Amino acid sequence: MYRPGAGRTPVQEGERVFTIGSPLSLDKIITTGIVSKVEPHTIMSDVNINPGNSGGPLFNAAGQVIGLTTFGTRGEGGPGVSGIVRIEEALALLDQNRANAKGTPPPGALLPVEPLTPYPIEGLKEALRAEKYDSRPYYFAAGDFNIALSTPPLDYREQEEKRLQAEREHKKRNKKQQTAGENAGDSDAPKDWEQEAGAHPAIFAIYVMPKAKEGLGSAFGRSFSLNSAAKLKFKTDFQAMKLFCGNKEVLPIHPGKVPVTVSIQNRLVKMDDSTYKGIYVYSPDSVNPDCGQVKLEIYSSKGAEPTVRAFDEKTVQHVWADFGAFRRAQAAGTQSASAAKP
Known part of the structure; x- marks a missing residue:
């Protein structure tokens, strides 16, 4: 230097x-x-x-x-x-x-990091080829919060379904028998270069969003007027959360919360409120069948007692299966590296 x-x-x-x-x-x-x-x-x-x-x-x-x-x-x-x-x-x-480095050394435990190897493209293609993809195990509620889980196959499948629906609506509006679906399938299907560019990181994410509710005054007022809109407010604010594999807390790669503002006004609903939602990113092996029980503790701005939600067995199986392609790619890479050594 x-x-x-x-x-x-x-x-x-x-x-x-x-x-x-x-x-x-x-x-x-x-x-x-x-x-x-x-x-x-x-x-x-x-x-x-x-x-x-x-x-x-x-x-x-x-x-x-x-x-x-x-x-x-x-x-x-x-x-x-x-x-x-x-x-x-x-x-x-x-x-x-x-x-400062000459003082007390930091703890020897290593913090989790995002895998250097992105999620393999073949795994995304498998998710697209599946005729039925049950997304219900990835979405559930706990107390005053709605929870959404995220894996690369689920995210890509949902994005693809939205794109295909948009293409169908586009064809209906234009009433043309074009190859829009074919072109979209060719252009937007996962490409091999996307893996090289890290377009699909092999991470497991949890999103926690506070629920909204109608205030007592709004409900009372609507009881006298059928044409009044329901006035909604968020029940609470997200503060933090902890993921447990059995009795062991799983440390996140990126813990965080972001501000969210919702502004809606129509004849049925009126809402103009802000809150915080949680976005925690974990390593791909954080949720696995060996945990026994996987649970989430969610802390709000209301108090110190968390809201606890255990994952269903079906949810654990789905998340674990979603990273099967990544585990196979990792194992194949390890074998190739071992074979290349003299």
């Missing part, structure tokens, strides 16, 4: 630089460019900062880290200009982190 010295600059204008990143979940790519301007705190270059490259290291010709890629502007007639924060701006923070 570059260290500032007397009269030295990390790079000269016109010098070639390069950066390493992982856009679209690819393992690693290298992009190069030419330095156009060196400012006291930043470096300007035409190096291409793709999504996923931002925050990555920028190297000079000597292989020294001279900056951190920060932003890129697209030009109409060219690649645009990229801005890089000079490494000198981060040296104080790096020194502080080195000092």
Whole structure:
């Protein structure tokens, strides 16, 4: 890494630089460019900062880290200009982190991470080929919340069904006997390159959304007027949740909650309210038959006592089966790697 010295600059204008990143979940790519301007705190270059490259290291010709890629502007007639924060701006923070590293080491337990290998395309094709796909085990309620489970086959199947329904409606409106269904099947079916680009990550997700209810005043008012609209409000706000495999808590890869605003006004319903919904992402083996029991604890803004919901056996079986194609692909990759070793 570059260290500032007397009269030295990390790079000269016109010098070639390069950066390493992982856009679209690819393992690693290298992009190069030419330095156009060196400012006291930043470096300007035409190096291409793709999504996923931002925050990555920028190297000079000597292989020294001279900056951190920060932003890129697209030009109409060219690649645009990229801005890089000079490494000198981060040296104080790096020194502080080195000092902190000398203290008590972190726990040895590893946190879960998203698999580097995306969900195999063949698994999505299997889901599309199935004549019947029961989605009911993925949706259920618990107390003041509605719960939705997400797996790659389920998501793709539902997206495909919506697309096919839209195509059917389009054909009805236009009354044309075209090959719209054929073209759509060819263009929107899962492609092999989508797997390389990480288009379908092998993750299991849980969505928790608070229910809405009609207030007492609204219900009382409607009892005197049949034409009055029901005024709805969310029952509570999502705070957090915990997933358990047996008695062991399953740590999420990405726990989070996002704000949601609903604004509806018609002759039947009026609703203008905001809340938080939960979106937790887990590893593909989080829910499996060996758990014995899988349950979810949901915490709201009302109090400390959680709402507990156990998964049905059918739900566990469906989620586990959905990742069968991923497990087979992982096993095949492990066997290939072992066979390649001398």
